[in-house]
Each structure stands twice: as C-alpha cells, then as structure tokens.
Amino acid sequence: xxxxxxxxxxxxxxxxxxxxxxxxxxxxxxxxxxxxxxxxxxxxxxxxxxxxxxxxxxxxxxxxxxxxxxxxxxxxxxxxxxxxxxxxxxxxxxxxxxxxxxxxxxxxxxxxxxxxxxxxxxxxxxxxxxxxxxxxxxxxxxxxxxxxxxxxxxxxxxxxxxxxxxxxxxxxxxxxxxxxxxxxxxxxxxxxxxxxxxxxxxxxxxxxxxxxxxxxxxxxxxxxxxxxxxxxxxxxxxxxxxxxxxxxxxxxxxxxxxxxxxxxxxxxxxxxxxxxxxxxxxxxxxxxxxxxxxxxxxxxxxxxxxxxxxxxxxx
Amino acid sequence: xxxxxxxxxxxxxxxxxxxxxxxxxxxxxxxxxxxxxxxxxxxxxxxxxxxxxxxxxxxxxxxxxxxxxxxxxxxxxxxxxxxxxxxxxxxxxxxxxxxxxxxxxxxxxxxxxxxxxxxxxxxxxxxxxxxxxxxxxxxxxxxxxxxxxxxxxxxxxxxxxxxxxxxxxxxxxxxxxxxxxxxxxxxxxxxxxxxxxxxxxxxxxxxxxxxxxxxxxxxxxxxxxxxxxxxxxxxxxxxxxxxxxxxxxxxxxxxxxxxxxxxxxxxxxxxxxxxxxxxxxxxxxxxxxxxxxxxxxxxxxxxxxxxxxxxxx
Numbered sequence: 319x320x321x322x323x324x325x326x327x328x329x330x331x332x333x334x335x336x337x338x339x340x341x342x343x344x345x346x347x348x349x350x351x352x353x354x355x356x357x358x359x360x361x362x363x364x365x366x367x368x369x370x371x372x373x374x375x376x377x378x379x380x381x382x383x384x385x386x387x388x389x390x391x392x393x394x395x396x397x398x399x400x401x402x403x404x405x406x407x408x409x410x411x412x413x414x415x416x417x418x419x420x421x422x423x424x425x426x427x428x429x430x431x432x433x434x435x436x437x438x439x440x441x442x443x444x445x446x447x448x449x450x451x452x453x454x455x456x457x458x459x460x461x462x463x464x465x466x467x468x469x470x471x472x473x474x475x476x477x478x479x480x481x482x483x484x485x486x487x488x489x490x491x492x493x494x495x496x497x498x499x500x501x502x503x504x505x506x507x508x509x510x511x512x513x514x515x516x517x518x519x520x521x522x523x524x525x526x527x528x529x530x531x532x533x534x535x536x537x538x539x540x541x542x543x544x545x546x547x548x549x550x551x552x553x554x555x556x557x558x559x560x561x562x563x564x565x566x567x568x569x570x571x572x573x574x575x576x577x578x579x580x581x582x583x584x585x586x587x588x589x590x591x592x593x594x595x596x597x598x599x600x601x602x603x604x605x606x607x608x609x610x611x612x613x614x615x616x617x618x619x620x621x622x623x624x625x626x627x628x629x630x631x632x633x
Numbered sequence: 634x635x636x637x638x639x640x641x642x643x644x645x646x647x648x649x650x651x652x653x654x655x656x657x658x659x660x661x662x663x664x665x666x667x668x669x670x671x672x673x674x675x676x677x678x679x680x681x682x683x684x685x686x687x688x689x690x691x692x693x694x695x696x697x698x699x700x701x702x703x704x705x706x707x708x709x710x711x712x713x714x715x716x717x718x719x720x721x722x723x724x725x726x727x728x729x730x731x732x733x734x735x736x737x738x739x740x741x742x743x744x745x746x747x748x749x750x751x752x753x754x755x756x757x758x759x760x761x762x763x764x765x766x767x768x769x770x771x772x773x774x775x776x777x778x779x780x781x782x783x784x785x786x787x788x789x790x791x792x793x794x795x796x797x798x799x800x801x802x803x804x805x806x807x808x809x810x811x812x813x814x815x816x817x818x819x820x821x822x823x824x825x826x827x828x829x830x831x832x833x834x835x836x837x838x839x840x841x842x843x844x845x846x847x848x849x850x851x852x853x854x855x856x857x858x859x860x861x862x863x864x865x866x867x868x869x870x871x872x873x874x875x876x877x878x879x880x881x882x883x884x885x886x887x888x889x890x891x892x893x894x895x896x897x898x899x900x901x902x903x904x905x906x907x908x909x910x911x912x913x914x915x916x917x918x919x920x921x922x923x924x925x926x927x928x929x930x931x932x933x934x935x936x937x938x939x940x941x942x943x944x945x946x
C-alpha cells in the first residue's frame with residue numbers, strides 16, 4: 319500500500335506537459351509518420367520561440383506568486399521601434415540595446431509597483447499593457463509601420479545542423495535560465511517565496527527585492543522574445559500579443575509551475591513545445607479555430623485540476 | 634492628521650477607498666460641464682448611462698467574485714456567447730432561458746474548479762474564457778443575425794416616462810444592494826474574503842464561493858441581453874473588453890483584489906468614472922489611443938493608492 323502511494327506520488331511529480339507532449343507526438347507519428355523529422359519539427363518549433371522566451375520570464379514571476387500580463391505591450395513597442403524607420407540609421411547593436419532597455423524598464427516598473435507599492439500584479443501589468451498598446455497605436459496613428467531591416471530576417475532563417483537558429487538560441491537561453499535558477503541564491507529565494515512568502519520573509523529572504531528582480535528579468539525576456547518575433551514576421555504590425563500572453567501562462571501551468579510552486583525550466587519548455595505540436599496535429603486533422611480554443615482551454619483546466627488535486631492530497 | 638485623513642479616505646473601512654474616485658468623478662463632471670456645452674445635455678447623459686449600463690452589470694458580478702478573493706476573466710466571453718445565442722432566430726421564451734442556463738453552467742464549472750479542485754481563480758476562469766469563446770464562435774462565427782423584437786423593446790423606449798437603460802441600471806443596483814449589503818449571503822461573502830478562518834465560524838465557504846461565481850456569470854449574461862438589444866444582432870467579439878474593463882472599474886471603486894473589502898457604491902462610482910472619462914474625451918476630440926493610455930494611467934494611480942499587505946497577485 320505504501321509502495322503504491324509512493325509510486326503514484328512519483329507519477330504526480332512529472333509535469334503534465336511531458337505526458338501531453340508524448341501523447342501528441344504519438345498521435346502525429348500514427349497520423350503523419352513522414353512529419354517526424356528534425357528539420358520539419360524544427361520549423362514548427364521555430365514558430366513558438368517567442369512564446370518560449372516569454373515563458374522563461376513568466377515562470378519566474380508565476381512561481382514567486384505574481385503574474386506578468388504586459389508582455390504583449392512590450393512586444394508591440396519593440397516591434398514598432400524596429401519597423402517604424404525611426405532608428406533607420408542607428409547601428410544594430412544600439413537598436414537591440416534600446417529594445418532590451420525598453421523591456422528592462424517596463425519590467426522594473428512592474429516590479430517596483432508590485433514589490434514596493436504592493437499593488438496587485440494583475441492590475442499593474444494589465445495597466446502597463448494598456449498604456450503600451452495605446453502608446454504604440456498613438457505613435458503609429460492607425461498606419462501600419464514599415465519593414466524590418468533585412469539582417470533580422472537573415473538571422474532568423476539561419477540553420478545549424480538542420481536546426482533553425484532561433485530554436486538553438488531558445489534552448490541555450492533555457493539552459494542558462496535553468497543553471498541560473500538551480501545554482502544562484504536568487505533561484506533559491508524565488509523557490510522559497512513560491513512555497514511560502516511569509517516563512518520566506520521570516521527566514522530573512524528579501525521578498526520585495528526578489529519580486530522586483532523577477533519582474534525585471536521577465537520584462538527583459540519579453541523584449542528578447544519581441545526581437546525574435548519581429549524578425550519572424552519581418553514587417554511591422556500593430557495587432558498581436560494578447561493570445562501570446564495567455565498562451566505563456568497556459569504553457570507555464572502545463573509545465574507544472576503553478577502559483578507558489580518551485581520554478582523549473584524544462585517542464586514549461588516542453589509545455590511550449592506541446593503548443594507547437596498541438597497546432598500541427600490540429601491543422602493536420604483539419605480542426606477549425608473554435609475547436610482549437612476549446613481544446614486549449616480544456617488542456618489548461620485539466621492540467622490545473624491535476625495539480626489542484628495533487629496539492630490537496632499532499633496537505 | 635494621518636489618522637483623520639485615513640478615516641476620511643476610508644482606508645480602514647470595509648467599503649474600501651471609494652471617496653477618492655467619487656471626488657475625481659465629480660471633478661471630471663464639473664470640468665466637462667464648464668468646458669463643453671454638450672456634456673450636461675440630457676441627451677448626452679442618457680447616452681452616458683446607456684453606455685455604462687452593461688459595464689455596471691458585468692462589474693457587479695465581478696465585484697462579488699473579487700470579494701471572495703476570486704477573479705472572473707470569463708465574463709467577457711459569457712457576454713459574447715449571450716449575444717450569439719440571442720441572435721439565433723429562436724423565440725425569446727427559448728433563447729433567454731437557454732442563455733441563463735448556459736450562464737449558470739459556466740458559473741458552476743468555474744466555481745467547482747476553484748472550490749473542489751482548488752485551481753487558482755485566474756487559471757480556472759482563463760481557461761473557461763477560451764472554452765466559452767470557442768463555443769461562441771460555433772454558435773455565431775461572425776457578427777450578424779437579428780435579435781427578437783421583445784428584447785429590443787426591453788432596452789429602448791420608456792416605461793412610466795423613464796428611459797429603459799435608466800431602469801435597467803436602477804433595478805440592477807437595487808438587486809445587487811440587497812444581495813451584497815442587505816443579506817446574510819452578502820455578509821458571508823465579506824467574511825470569506827476577509828480571512829481563511831471564516832469556515833471555523835460556521836460559514837459554508839464552498840457553497841458561497843460557488844454561488845458567487847454563478848452570480849457573476851448571470852450578471853454577465855444579463856449584460857449580454859442588454860447589449861444584444863442595443864446592437865440588435867450577435868457579435869462573437871463584443872464582450873472581449875469587458876473582462877479587463879470590469880476589473881478596472883471594480884479596482885477603481887476601491888474594492889481590493891485581496892478580497893473582503895469593497896462596496897457596491899464604489900463599483901458603481903468606478904463604472905461611472907470610466908464612462909465619464911471616455912465620454913468626456915470623445916466630446917473633447919481626444920484620440921482614442923490617448924484614451925486607452927489615460928485609462929491605464931488612472932488604473933495605475935488608483936491601484937498604488939490602495940494599501941495592501943501581501944505581495945503579488
């Protein structure tokens with residue numbers, strides 16, 4: 319009996335994303351065996367790299383019991399900055415630095431308002447998102463912005479060993495984040511705030527500073543994701559973002575990081591891959607947009623229920 | 634001085650910080666009445682009320698959920714679904730009960746995932762938002778259809794010389810006042826939101842939280858009926874803004890997202906303030922994009938005024 323409960327506990331510790339990913343992979347393999355190929359799957363994975371990078375930041379804030387809904391606004395602003403032609407004669411490094419600076423400052427503003435002012439994270443990041451979207455639309459004044467400089471597109475289409483460059487960049491960034499969270503003191507602080515903010519405070523963890531830093535890193539990640547996103551579509555756009563933020567929360571939860579759970583990078587990483595595969599499987603099955611929405615909602619809900627039941631059986 | 638100002642601002646009260654938005658709203662009204670001639674005209678005020686009515690309805694439901702430390706992001710898609718079902722060319726005595734049944738079912742599902750399965754409200758209602766939006770796009774893939782004339786009659790015209798939107802708002806406020814501030818259920822909502830110990834005092838937490846989510850969905854459905862009558866058709870995207878707008882209005886009205894503190898009058902003032910700002914900037918010919926920026930800045934300012942203990946959500 320005890321062995322059985324141990325076994326089930328081990329099974330419950332696996333992030334739901336692993337199971338979903340395996341199921342989707344088998345489905346695809348049964349239906350379209352010729353699609354199981356590194357080059358083809360790499361192309362599919364390339365589409366979700368911006369989402370994957372947003373998730374790397376999102377898992378940090380979610381596991382420190384906060385949330386960031388402002389990624390859409392950051393992506394919109396960075397996209398506008400690059401494609402509007404305002405910085406046409408600036409060197410590339412400077413443009414990239416400016417974009418990263420935008421992400422950092424939005425993240426810092428989020429962090430200060432959430433951590434120091436103790437305002438609700440949902441409202442703060444939502445408000446900043448509204449402000450950024452309004453700002454971009456005001457600057458663009460209804461007109462679609464121009465083209466993105468060519469080198470962004472060229473960088474995006476690069477491949478090494480038949481794997482697209484953005485995917486390699488994403489894997490490297492995830493590895494870096496994983497090592498950072500696993501080995502740094504900051505990673506342990508996030509972990510302890512996630513399990514219990516009050517006991518973390520009384521154990522001498524600088525809760526405010528950690529939350530501010532987590533939000534700042536999350537803003538930076540949004541800017542990096544925005545750079546990849548901008549080079550992927552190659553033109554300026556004033557319309558995208560909301561579904562990316564919702565999907566980033568969904569992938570994080572699917573990866574087993576819920577409010578107040580330790581931040582693990584690889585669960586959400588596979589969660590993002592699930593979204594790439596889900597898109598492919600549904601498209602090959604000819605599923606329309608409404609059913610995709612329903613399926614996506616059901617998957618998030620079931621993953622969350624799975625964790626809810628688990629946390630109940632633990633307590 | 635600080636004690637006195639805190640008392641005046643209602644910082645220690647269970648009603649939340651609703652005096653500040655009230656003062657801001659009155660100042661806006663005064664400023665607009667002086668700067669534009671149209672603002673104080675009866676036609677404009679009627680427009681204002683008709684524009685604010687659906688937001689008031691959705692926000693009342695949102696506030697009830699927020700009082701028990703919840704959040705309902707699915708209200709927007711419930712509004713869309715309602716207009717979709719009503720525009721299906723079926724008689725009113727079929728479509729209206731169908732709409733209310735759907736709302737109760739959605740509310741129950743939200744409530745069950747939050748109470749029984751202990752899913753975080755944001756996650757539970759977010760996924761429900763996606764599911765309901767998907768169903769809405771089945772029912773009505775694009776805007777169109779016609780709404781039965783009975784519903785049209787319910788939102789336009791007059792009753793005893795009073796315009797119908799005004800009656801909707803008054804009835805909604807009276808019903809909500811009875812529920813939130815005049816019933817045992819309302820008192821229990823505040824108790825549950827106030828702390829985790831409500832259960833030890835004999836308050837049925839699960840049942841009341843469940844009822845709060847059902848009420849929220851039902852208020853959203855009523856807002857959907859009102860909107861369907863206003864636009865005389867169905868639209869799968871009409872409700873999208875209501876999730877954010879209702880949270881904005883509730884927060885503006887001094888209700889705390891941590892639960893247990895808030896008031897109906899605050900929420901109504903919050904909705905009115907949002908509507909006055911939108912209306913006033915339209916009259917002053919301010920760009921719609923600047924309006925969104927201003928809305929965000931106001932939200933930030935109000936939320937940083939609210940004192941809270943916990944960090945995070």
